Amino acid sequence: MSVRERAVTGGLQTVAAALDLLDCFAEDEELGVTEVSRRLNVAKSTAHRLLVTLTSRNICEQNPRTGKYRLGLHLYELGQLAVTRTELRRCARSLLEELREVTGWAVQLSVTSGVDTLVLERLMTTRSVKALPDFNRRLPGNVTAHGKALCAFDPDFARRRIEAGLPGPTEFSITDPKLFRAELEVIRRRGYATATGEAMPGVSSVAAPVLDSRGIAIAALAINGPPSEIVPMTARLGRLLQAAGRRLAKDMRADILR
Amino acid sequence: MSVRERAVTGGLQTVAAALDLLDCFAEDEELGVTEVSRRLNVAKSTAHRLLVTLTSRNICEQNPRTGKYRLGLHLYELGQLAVTRTELRRCARSLLEELREVTGWAVQLSVTSGVDTLVLERLMTTRSVKALPDFNRRLPGNVTAHGKALCAFDPDFARRRIEAGLPGPTEFSITDPKLFRAELEVIRRRGYATATGEAMPGVSSVAAPVLDSRGIAIAALAINGPPSEIVPMTARLGRLLQAAGRRLAKDMRADILR
DNA sequence: CCGCGCGTTCCAGTGAGCGGAACCACGCCA
DNA sequence: TGGCGTGGTTCCGCTCACTGGAACGCGCGG
Numbered sequence: 287m288s289v290r291e292r293a294v295t296g297g298l299q300t301v302a303a304a305l306d307l308l309d310c311f312a313e314d315e316e317l318g319v320t321e322v323s324r325r326l327n328v329a330k331s332t333a334h335r336l337l338v339t340l341t342s343r344n345i346c347e348q349n350p351r352t353g354k355y356r357l358g359l360h361l362y363e364l365g366q367l368a369v370t371r372t373e374l375r376r377c378a379r380s381l382l383e384e385l386r387e388v389t390g391w392a393v394q395l396s397v398t399s400g401v402d403t404l405v406l407e408r409l410m411t412t413r414s415v416k417a418l419p420d421f422n423r424r425l426p427g428n429v430t431a432h433g434k435a436l437c438a439f440d441p442d443f444a445r446r447r448i449e450a451g452l453p454g455p456t457e458f459s460i461t462d463p464k465l466f467r468a469e470l471e472v473i474r475r476r477g478y479a480t481a482t483g484e485a486m487p488g489v490s491s492v493a494a495p496v497l498d499s500r501g502i503a504i505a506a507l508a509i510n511g512p513p514s515e516i517v518p519m520t521a522r523l524g525r526l527l528q529a530a531g532r533r534l535a536k537d538m539r540a541d542i543l544r
Numbered sequence: 545m546s547v548r549e550r551a552v553t554g555g556l557q558t559v560a561a562a563l564d565l566l567d568c569f570a571e572d573e574e575l576g577v578t579e580v581s582r583r584l585n586v587a588k589s590t591a592h593r594l595l596v597t598l599t600s601r602n603i604c605e606q607n608p609r610t611g612k613y614r615l616g617l618h619l620y621e622l623g624q625l626a627v628t629r630t631e632l633r634r635c636a637r638s639l640l641e642e643l644r645e646v647t648g649w650a651v652q653l654s655v656t657s658g659v660d661t662l663v664l665e666r667l668m669t670t671r672s673v674k675a676l677p678d679f680n681r682r683l684p685g686n687v688t689a690h691g692k693a694l695c696a697f698d699p700d701f702a703r704r705r706i707e708a709g710l711p712g713p714t715e716f717s718i719t720d721p722k723l724f725r726a727e728l729e730v731i732r733r734r735g736y737a738t739a740t741g742e743a744m745p746g747v748s749s750v751a752a753p754v755l756d757s758r759g760i761a762i763a764a765l766a767i768n769g770p771p772s773e774i775v776p777m778t779a780r781l782g783r784l785l786q787a788a789g790r791r792l793a794k795d796m797r798a799d800i801l802r
Numbered sequence: 803c804c805g806c807g808c809g810t811t812c813c814a815g816t817g818a819g820c821g822g823a824a825c826c827a828c829g830c831c832a
Numbered sequence: 833t834g835g836c837g838t839g840g841t842t843c844c845g846c847t848c849a850c851t852g853g854a855a856c857g858c859g860c861g862g
Binding site for chain 3: 576577578596
C-alpha cells in the first residue's frame, strides 16, 4: 500500500504513511531506507523523505555508523505524557509500589488494546530484574495471566481475541477456543487468573481484574516471577491482587466524583 | 507558521506539521481543533485533518464527552520501544534496582537533550511516592542535581544551557551565570552534585555523572527525596552514586567491545 | 428563538509530494 | 586495482493530495 492508497477518511495520506512507518520499528530496532521502502511499498526517495522529516523532530534517529534509522527519544517523552495523564495510571501509582514491596516481585498494570493487552506500568525489584527476562509491553490476550483476567471479565475483549485467533508462542499456550473458554470460566469463579510459561518459558504470573461498576474489567493487576517462587503462593497473591483491584476501582470511582 | 512554511530540507511539510502538533500537548493535556489551529497557525479544517489522521493510528485520542483531543497510548508503546533499546538503559537496568533498594529512595537516570535534561528512568519506592510530588521528565539543566552533574562534566551542555539562559522555577534556583559556573567548579572537584528546592520546593537530590573514556558525562544517576532525609546523608549518597556511575560506565564500555 | 463557539464537511485551486533515475559512498571480490 | 552490488541521498517533471475559506450541524446560554 503506497502513500496514495492510505485512505484515511477526512485525513492525510502522507501523515498516515509516516505513522505507519513508525510501526515498522516494532519488529526491528534499526531499518535502512531501502527496507522501509519495501515494507511501506513506496519509492526509496519517498521513504527517505519520510525518515528525514521524522528525524528532524527526533521521532527517529539515524545511526551515523550504519546509516540506518531507529525510533528516537522524543517518542519516549510524548509517550510518557500520554500514559501519565491517564486516570488509571494516576490512581494506581501508590498501590503499585506497595504491591511491589509487599510481594518482592515484579508488578504490572495492564489494559486491553485491540485484541492484545498493553502493559501500562511494570515495576521491578532487584531479584525480578535478575530472574526475569525483558518482555513485551504488548501481548496477545490469551497467553498471560493479566490477559486472561481481562478476557474473563470483559466479554467483548474475549470475543475479539477468539475471533482473531489464539496465538501460541509456547507449548503451554492455550490455543483452542474451547479450552480457553473453559479457562475463563474457572477464572471468573475463582476471581483471579494464573499463567505459567504461556507467553514465554520460565515465567509465572497471577493477575486479578479491576472492575467497573457493571463488573466489566477495565484493567488488570499482575505479579510476575519464576515458577518456583510464584506457584507456591498463588492463592495468597490472588487474594492480595483482588483486594488491590477493588481498592483501585474504588479510588477511580472516587476520582470521577471529585 | 502554517503547513506551507514548515520547510524541512528534503522532508515533508505536512508530516512536520503533524509532528509539531504533538508538541502542543506538552503544555496542555487536552486541546480542541480551534486551539490547535491557532497554535499551528493553520486553518481549522487543516488542524482537524491532522488530528483525524493522528487519531486513526491512536497517536491521539478524542475525548468523546468534550470533543477535545489528547495524546494517545500508541505513543507510549513506541516510546517504550525507543527507550528500552538504548544501550544506556539496558546497561543500567540492574544497577538502578540495586540503588533503589540500598537507599530506599527514588533513583533516576538522566541524559542531556538540547538544553535540558531528560529522565530516561525513574524508580520509586512506597515512601518516595508518598513524599514526592510527580514531576517532569524534562527539566532545565541548572535546577536539578542531575542537570548540574551533566553540566559540570559536559562543557558543551553547560555552554548551551548558559547561552539559552538559566531559568529559575523557584527562589533557590541558580540563575546567575557566574554563580552557576562557580557551582559547577565545586561539583567537578567534589565529583557529585546536590540540589535542594531548585526545581520544585521540598525535594532534595544528589547526583553523579557517568563518564565516557574522555571524562565527558554521558548520563547522570541521581537519588531524590525530602530534604530532611537526603541532606544528612549527602556525602554517603554522593560516594555511592559515584561508584555506581563508574560501574555503569565500565559496563557500557564492555558492552561496546562485545 | 437567536447568537455564539466549536467540531466537522465540502470544494476549487495549486504547490507539495510522488516515483523514476541518477548520484555518491562504501565494502567486497577476482 | 577495477568492477560490481548495495544502500543512502539528490534531482526533476507531472499530478493529485492538501490547503484555506465557507458552510453545516450541534449544544449551550441568555
